[in-house]
Amino acid sequence: xxxxxxxxxxxxxxxxxxxxxxxxxxxxxxxxxxxxxxxxxxxxxxxxxxxxxxxxxxxxxxxxxxxxxxxxxxxxxxxxxxxxxxxxxxxxxxxxxxxxxxxxxxxxxxxxxxxxxxxxxxxxxxxxxxxxxxxxxxxxxxxxxxxxxxxxxxxxxxxxxxxxxxxxxxxxxxxxxxxxxxxxxxxxxxx
Amino acid sequence: xxxxxxxxxxxxxxxxxxxxxxxxxxxxxxxxxxxxxxxxxxxxxxxxxxxxxxxxxxxxxxxxxxxxxxxxxxxxxxxxxxxxxxxxxxxxxxxxxxxxxxxxxxxxxxxxxxxxxxxxxxxxxxxxxxxxxxxxxxxxxxxxxxxxxxxxxxxxxxxxxxxxxxxxxxxxxxxxxxxxxxxxxxxxxxx
Amino acid sequence: xxxxxxxxxxxxxxxxxxxxxxxxxxxxxxxxxxxxxxxxxxxxxxxxxxxxxxxxxxxxxxxxxxxxxxxxxxxxxxxxxxxxxxxxxxxxxxxxxxxxxxxxxxxxxxxxxxxxxxxxxxxxxxxxxxxxxxxxxxxxxxxxxxxxxxxxxxxxxxxxxxxxxxxxxxxxxxxxxxxxxxxxxxxxxxx
Amino acid sequence: xxxxxxxxxxxxxxxxxxxxxxxxxxxxxxxxxxxxxxxxxxxxxxxxxxxxxxxxxxxxxxxxxxxxxxxxxxxxxxxxxxxxxxxxxxxxxxxxxxxxxxxxxxxxxxxxxxxxxxxxxxxxxxxxxxxxxxxxxxxxxxxxxxxxxxxxxxxxxxxxxxxxxxxxxxxxxxxxxxxxxxxxxxxxxxx
Numbered sequence: 001x002x003x004x005x006x007x008x009x010x011x012x013x014x015x016x017x018x019x020x021x022x023x024x025x026x027x028x029x030x031x032x033x034x035x036x037x038x039x040x041x042x043x044x045x046x047x048x049x050x051x052x053x054x055x056x057x058x059x060x061x062x063x064x065x066x067x068x069x070x071x072x073x074x075x076x077x078x079x080x081x082x083x084x085x086x087x088x089x090x091x092x093x094x095x096x097x098x099x100x101x102x103x104x105x106x107x108x109x110x111x112x113x114x115x116x117x118x119x120x121x122x123x124x125x126x127x128x129x130x131x132x133x134x135x136x137x138x139x140x141x142x143x144x145x146x147x148x149x150x151x152x153x154x155x156x157x158x159x160x161x162x163x164x165x166x167x168x169x170x171x172x173x174x175x176x177x178x179x180x181x182x183x184x185x186x187x188x189x190x191x
Numbered sequence: 192x193x194x195x196x197x198x199x200x201x202x203x204x205x206x207x208x209x210x211x212x213x214x215x216x217x218x219x220x221x222x223x224x225x226x227x228x229x230x231x232x233x234x235x236x237x238x239x240x241x242x243x244x245x246x247x248x249x250x251x252x253x254x255x256x257x258x259x260x261x262x263x264x265x266x267x268x269x270x271x272x273x274x275x276x277x278x279x280x281x282x283x284x285x286x287x288x289x290x291x292x293x294x295x296x297x298x299x300x301x302x303x304x305x306x307x308x309x310x311x312x313x314x315x316x317x318x319x320x321x322x323x324x325x326x327x328x329x330x331x332x333x334x335x336x337x338x339x340x341x342x343x344x345x346x347x348x349x350x351x352x353x354x355x356x357x358x359x360x361x362x363x364x365x366x367x368x369x370x371x372x373x374x375x376x377x378x379x380x381x382x
Numbered sequence: 383x384x385x386x387x388x389x390x391x392x393x394x395x396x397x398x399x400x401x402x403x404x405x406x407x408x409x410x411x412x413x414x415x416x417x418x419x420x421x422x423x424x425x426x427x428x429x430x431x432x433x434x435x436x437x438x439x440x441x442x443x444x445x446x447x448x449x450x451x452x453x454x455x456x457x458x459x460x461x462x463x464x465x466x467x468x469x470x471x472x473x474x475x476x477x478x479x480x481x482x483x484x485x486x487x488x489x490x491x492x493x494x495x496x497x498x499x500x501x502x503x504x505x506x507x508x509x510x511x512x513x514x515x516x517x518x519x520x521x522x523x524x525x526x527x528x529x530x531x532x533x534x535x536x537x538x539x540x541x542x543x544x545x546x547x548x549x550x551x552x553x554x555x556x557x558x559x560x561x562x563x564x565x566x567x568x569x570x571x572x573x
Numbered sequence: 574x575x576x577x578x579x580x581x582x583x584x585x586x587x588x589x590x591x592x593x594x595x596x597x598x599x600x601x602x603x604x605x606x607x608x609x610x611x612x613x614x615x616x617x618x619x620x621x622x623x624x625x626x627x628x629x630x631x632x633x634x635x636x637x638x639x640x641x642x643x644x645x646x647x648x649x650x651x652x653x654x655x656x657x658x659x660x661x662x663x664x665x666x667x668x669x670x671x672x673x674x675x676x677x678x679x680x681x682x683x684x685x686x687x688x689x690x691x692x693x694x695x696x697x698x699x700x701x702x703x704x705x706x707x708x709x710x711x712x713x714x715x716x717x718x719x720x721x722x723x724x725x726x727x728x729x730x731x732x733x734x735x736x737x738x739x740x741x742x743x744x745x746x747x748x749x750x751x752x753x754x755x756x757x758x759x760x761x762x763x764x
Binding site: 390393394397398400401402403404405407409410413414415417418429432433436439440443561 | 578581582585586589590593596597648649652655656659660662663666667670671674675676677680
Binding site for chain 3: 199202209210214216227238245248249252370
């Protein structure tokens with residue numbers, strides 16, 4: 001299988017996930033300011049997930065750009081990642097509708113954590129396939145972002161039960177860390 | 192990142208937004224003419240949003256056609272635009288279901304305003320990247336459409352609370368202004 | 383604008399419309415045979431619309447294949463067609479859920495009629511742009527299918543109020559007429 | 574019609590089906606562990622269907638890769654397959670929400686069975702069109718997977734009414750059989 005097709009499929013899935021998420025935002029029944037207020041946590045979780053999915057789309061693209069040949073391993077590692085990303089609208093809706101209650105906020109973090117792990121597995125699978133001189137390995141380098149994110153997610157999951165604001169702050173922090181596209185890979189492609 | 196991929200992703204998102212909007216039109220329970228009447232404002236807002244999204248798809252394409260290299264700035268300015276467009280089904284449904292009540296009508300205008308601003312920011316980001324001889328800048332020219340639209344949106348938001356028909360008329364007016372594809376850019380591409 | 387991009391956008395919209403239609407089929411609450419029975423008319427209308435959209439996708443492709451240059455006229459004629467196709471899930475759901483009641487069945491036919499007219503307008507716009515030696519005009523020939531379909535739709539709309547079975551039969555008849563891909567255009571492309 | 578376009582349309586439909594399936598997972602109202610428990614069967618059926626659709630996407634691609642010319646036969650055989658795949662979100666939701674009750678579990682198997690038959694018909698149509706030296710025929714070989722799957726599905730349908738766990742085990746078994754990409758075709762493409 002060519003890389004192009006896996007890329008196209010992944011892009012389509014991420015584009016759909018990022019877009020259908022809006023359907024989890026239920027249209028309010030009232031038409032006054034009171035009706036809008038409970039939408040605030042919904043809107044906040046929507047925005048957060050939108051940014052996360054955009055980051056995944058972007059970094060995923062950069063990573064796949066270094067793949068030449070797609071075998072069964074990479075294919076299924078990629079589908080595994082898409083699986084966790086496909087759950088984002090569900091947990092986003094659950095967390096938003098319940099105004100960031102502890103358990104939904106923790107489950108939201110759990111899905112993000114699993115997506116991060118899936119991303120890491122995909123990265124590892126590609127590096128292994130590329131062999132000792134893996135250009136992806138060189139590009140990724142020490143990968144501090146990839147290492148620190150799961151720790152922050154795990155902390156957020158636990159701290160959701162202390163105060164959800166801490167978890168929320170951690171989710172925003174991870175998004176900020178990643179919002180800068182991975183310049184290491186970018187610069188390597190540039191060469 | 193190549194322009195092609197950002198184009199493909201944007202096209203996919205806009206195609207999905209324009210299409211899932213129909214899911215916000217709830218199937219009526221009755222089967223007589225009485226059941227159809229409350230659908231009229233829903234249908235009107237659906238049609239309006241459909242046209243708006245088609246205009247965005249079209250002009251967005253013309254604009255991206257002049258981009259050579261996609262950096263982080265353009266990438267995120269583009270995602271920012273897609274974010275506001277992704278909210279169109281939500282506000283369309285809210286405005287339609289509530290028969291163009293003042294607040295939903297104003298919020299509809301707010302999302303259109305934010306999308307217009309996001310479009311403007313994207314345009315500016317591209318022009319800046321292209322430098323002093325920016326072909327997009329020359330093509331856009333004085334950009335009276337881009338300048339007048341936010342003013343009309345802002346007016347519509349305020350006037351929603353006077354009479355929603357005025358706001359509705361303004362939304363239709365902006366759509367009519369834009370429905371003609373941007374011939375300036377088109378002619379420039381032609382050369 | 384190149385033909386390719388309008389094709390890609392149209393394909394995406396039709397693919398989404400044909401797929402989200404399933405979301406209008408509400409999951410039944412019961413788990414016995416009784417729960418399945420009311421699904422029969424829903425399933426029938428779903429199948430019918432699926433076939434219609436597949437026909438549109440196919441013929442639309444054949445037609446666009448003969449377009450070289452996309453101007454504003456063709457662009458908006460195409461969006462007009464997509465608009466009516468985008469309403470198919472809505473009327474399919476309404477007709478199915480109400481077990482083919484007269485009014486929903488007639489409205490279903492109305493949307494099909496408008497889509498057929500939109501298709502005809504698109505065809506005419508392309509032929510006009512191609513000028514006197516229009517290859518599409520030669521390929522389409524006398525276009526008996528295009529002429530007879532609107533008449534059958536209009537009859538079905540009226541006859542929905544006599545007996546919905548007649549309307550249903552006419553909808554199936556039109557689908558059968560079109561299910562054979564347009565060999566005239568196909569053979570012309572082959573040359 | 575070129576193979577590329579049918580491939581693109583099929584990919585889009587499968588990507589949408591696999592992604593909108595999440596919308597059938599209704600966001601729970603509660604926010605405690607009790608609210609999560611009834612989601613387990615929903616999540617299980619979601620995961621199973623996700624894997625099935627990924628398998629179809631993958632094998633479908635491998636098969637289409639051997640097609641040169643797409644005639645009406647292949648076109649409609651392909652749409653027939655997409656039709657059954659499009660029903661997967663519906664039966665997944667029905668089975669999951671009703672905690673794998675016998676009838677929904679059997680109907681789930683029925684849709685899988687019909688998809689398998691549709692896949693087989695598509696394969697046969699391609700082989701027939703390719704003639705006596707069909708490369709697909711050689712690649713498929715004795716096709717034990719294709720032969721054993723319908724038998725397992727049919728057994729699962731019947732055994733749903735004995736115990737749904739048996740049906741569930743059979744569905745998982747078929748998924749495991751197919752999860753390995755079809756190496757026969759792959760190796761043949763490699764040559």
